[in-house]
Amino acid sequence: xxxNKNQKFLLTGNEASAEAAIQAGCRFYYGYPIxxxxxxxxxxxxxxxxxxxxxxxxxxxxxxxxxxxxxxxxGGRTMTSSSSPGISLKQEGISYLAGxxxxxxxxxxxxxxPGLGDISPAQSDYFQAVKGGGHxxxxxxxxxxxxVQEAADLVFDAFDLxxxxxxxxxxxxxxxxxxxxxPVVFCKKQKTDLSAKTWxxxxxxxxxxxxxxxxxxxxxxxxxxxxxLQKKYHEIEAEEVRYEEIDTRNADIxxxxxxxxxxxxxxxxxxxxxxxxxxxxxxxITLWPFPSxxxxxxxxxxxxxxTVEMSAGQMVEDVRLAVNGKCPVHFYGxxxxxxxxxxxxxxxxxxxxxxxxxxxCVTS
Amino acid sequence: MELxxxxxxxxxxxxxHYCPGCxxxxxxxxxxxxxxxxxxxxxxxxxxxxxxAVLAYNYLDIDMCEAAHGRPxxxxxxxxxxxxxxxxxxxQGDGDLAAIGTAEIIHTANRGENITVIFxxxxxxxxxxxxxxPTTLLNQxxxxxxxxxxxxxxxxxxxxxxxxxxxDGSRFIARTSITSPANIKKTKQLIQKGFQTQIEKRGFSLxxxxxxxxxxxxxxxxxxxxxxxxxxxxxxxxxxxxxWENENQF
Ligand SMILES: Cc1ncc(C[n+]2csc(CCOP(=O)(O)OP(=O)(O)O)c2C)c(N)n1
Ligand code: SF4
Ligand SMILES: [Mg+2]
Numbered sequence: 001x002x003x004n005k006n007q008k009f010l011l012t013g014n015e016a017s018a019e020a021a022i023q024a025g026c027r028f029y030y031g032y033p034i035x036x037x038x039x040x041x042x043x044x045x046x047x048x049x050x051x052x053x054x055x056x057x058x059x060x061x062x063x064x065x066x067x068x069x070x071x072x073x074x075g076g077r078t079m080t081s082s083s084s085p086g087i088s089l090k091q092e093g094i095s096y097l098a099g100x101x102x103x104x105x106x107x108x109x110x111x112x113x114p115g116l117g118d119i120s121p122a123q124s125d126y127f128q129a130v131k132g133g134g135h136x137x138x139x140x141x142x143x144x145x146x147x148v149q150e151a152a153d154l155v156f157d158a159f160d161l162x163x164x165x166x167x168x169x170x171x172x173x174x175x176x177x178x179x180x181x182x183p184v185v186f187c188k189k190q191k192t193d194l195s196a197k198t199w200x201x202x203x204x205x206x207x208x209x210x211x212x213x214x215x216x217x218x219x220x221x222x223x224x225x226x227x228x229l230q231k232k233y234h235e236i237e238a239e240e241v242r243y244e245e246i247d248t249r250n251a252d253i254x255x256x257x258x259x260x261x262x263x264x265x266x267x268x269x270x271x272x273x274x275x276x277x278x279x280x281x282x283x284x285i286t287l288w289p290f291p292s293x294x295x296x297x298x299x300x301x302x303x304x305x306x307t308v309e310m311s312a313g314q315m316v317e318d319v320r321l322a323v324n325g326k327c328p329v330h331f332y333g334x335x336x337x338x339x340x341x342x343x344x345x346x347x348x349x350x351x352x353x354x355x356x357x358x359x360x361c362v363t364s
Numbered sequence: 365m366e367l368x369x370x371x372x373x374x375x376x377x378x379x380x381h382y383c384p385g386c387x388x389x390x391x392x393x394x395x396x397x398x399x400x401x402x403x404x405x406x407x408x409x410x411x412x413x414x415x416x417a418v419l420a421y422n423y424l425d426i427d428m429c430e431a432a433h434g435r436p437x438x439x440x441x442x443x444x445x446x447x448x449x450x451x452x453x454x455x456q457g458d459g460d461l462a463a464i465g466t467a468e469i470i471h472t473a474n475r476g477e478n479i480t481v482i483f484x485x486x487x488x489x490x491x492x493x494x495x496x497x498p499t500t501l502l503n504q505x506x507x508x509x510x511x512x513x514x515x516x517x518x519x520x521x522x523x524x525x526x527x528x529x530x531x532d533g534s535r536f537i538a539r540t541s542i543t544s545p546a547n548i549k550k551t552k553q554l555i556q557k558g559f560q561t562q563i564e565k566r567g568f569s570l571x572x573x574x575x576x577x578x579x580x581x582x583x584x585x586x587x588x589x590x591x592x593x594x595x596x597x598x599x600x601x602x603x604x605x606x607x608w609e610n611e612n613q614f
Contacts, residue, residue, distance in 0.1 A: 070442020213430035
């Protein structure tokens with residue numbers, strides 16, 4: 001397969017994510033099959049040999065994340081991908097990656113849970129992705145694409161962010177994004193101003209030895225290290241928040257939704273306009289760092305906020321923290337692989353408006 | 365006067381955290397000597413395990429990496445794929461390699477990954493205060509087998525060399541001990557052969573070293589050495605189980 005910049009392809013979100021990783025210089029991919037992200041592996045199996053890279057179908061997700069750990073420690077651009085149950089298995093390794101400050105990209109094309117769940121789209125791994133997931137005080141940067149093009153673009157950015165901050169980056173998609181086909185162009189370029197990986201393991205030739213570790217057994221050292229990590233996280237929170245803001249200026253109600261839910265809500269915005277309802281949307285693109293400032297700002301002037309998720313209500317907790325009582329925060333979600341329809345969401349919005357009108361009547 | 369014995373360059377001149385009579389220190393020294401002898405200090409990358417040897421990077425003056433409990437072969441694979449011309453070895457205990465990391469070691473061997481594994485079998489979990497290991501002998505008392513290991517409840521000691529030697533991807537598999545100068549010399553030869561296997565890009569090599577844990581065996585260092593010779597080697601016979609130079613040996 002040869003890729004020209006600006007050439008248009010019709011690809012699934014899975015294939016586009018995989019190809020974007022290759023274009024971004026990822027040369028070490030490790031994975032274990034799981035639906036609905038198998039096309040990432042299949043694409044890597046085909047493409048890695050073509051570009052002189054490594055593809056290993058590993059014995060487990062657990063071993064895969066530690067191969068990523070090894071290749072990251074050795075200075076390579078490396079990635080793994082999986083879906084919810086497999087991502088759970090990787091959590092120990094992600095904690096180690098964060099604790100050893102190793103850059104890598106992890107794609108989670110979420111499916112329904114808990115347990116084996118099913119293979120339909122879900123957003124119920126939000127807590128796991130943004131709150132740590134593994135043990136210890138750490139964060140992964142979490143990016144949430146809502147189209148195939150954006151999936152490709154964000155995979156690109158993910159590698160740069162990982163290298164820039166020496167931190168694991170997770171792409172949080174879902175079965176829908178992974179499986180659907182859309183046109184995509186691979187137009188992003190790798191960042192060129194990233195500093196050399198002088199910390200990487202290459203053999204101690206002509207320099208002092210390098211050690212990659214997360215173990216700090218001497219009393220007090222671990223706290224010092226954690227404070228350093230937190231400083232880095234604050235810097236990421238200050239520099240890297242991304243979101244899309246649609247029609248919030250004059251909105252009565254603002255939806256907060258990411259990924260596939262946000263895609264569905266775009267339709268809701270169109271339908272609402274037809275009914276002359278003033279509805280806007282904030283679409284977080286980074287789930288961590290979370291666009292709290294934007295949500296807080298908007299909360300000052302709207303009647304209420306409606307969070308829409310394909311979960312029983314996870315991101316809504318962060319929305320409430322951001323809003324901090326400035327306006328009511330409502331939730332509409334479907335769980336266990338259920339996908340909310342634009343009609344359902346619009347119905348919920350109309351309910352909120354009616355309730356608001358009733359309240360106004362009583363008080364006036 | 366001629367100097368006949370000195371500290372290897374690769375061994376850092378610092379007191380270790382190991383207990384008196386512990387075998388880990390001997391094995392560290394052998395690895396350092398071999399790295400010096402082969403002149404590969406500047407291209408070797410080592411993996412420290414989770415176990416008593418977790419701080420191995422404090423003693424070996426080479427690039428080193430931590431791995432989570434049981435995962436050194438996977439991490440070593442990730443490193444080796446980036447730097448196929450470097451020498452990559454993992455250093456693992458019996459809990460690390462033969463319990464929590466069984467899948468990783470078997471599949472790394474099966475891929476014929478061109479790395480060397482130093483497997484220090486002391487028949488017990490040293491770091492966590494002496495619980496049963498997969499290699500604990502029958503009737504051996506540990507914290508979690510207070511009446512001795514009972515095969516009906518605890519299963520049998522796991523012989524990793526024997527298991528690994530029937531895997532096609534394995535190229536050099538040997539078991540040795542450190543109970544006498546002669547055995548230490550033999551151990552050095554075998555580990556060196558493991559590194560040689562890797563340098564010649566022949567594939568996966570593993571050297572199991574029967575080692576002491578006097579503290580959790582509740583023995584003196586001398587009794588511990590005797591215990592290896594008289595008891596451990598009955599369950600874990602010494603020898604070369606697979607050798608690319610003589611493929612029909614097994
Ligand atoms: C996932 C995980 N489980 C358990 C532990 C606790 N732990 C640390 S070392 C160890 C056993 C080490 O035994 P072995 O591998 O035989 O090494 P030794 O100390 O005997 O050299 C255990 C269970 C851990 N660190 N991580
Ligand atoms: S506990 Fe056992 S294995 Fe660990 S350092 Fe002490 S003697 Fe060595
Ligand atoms: Mg042990």
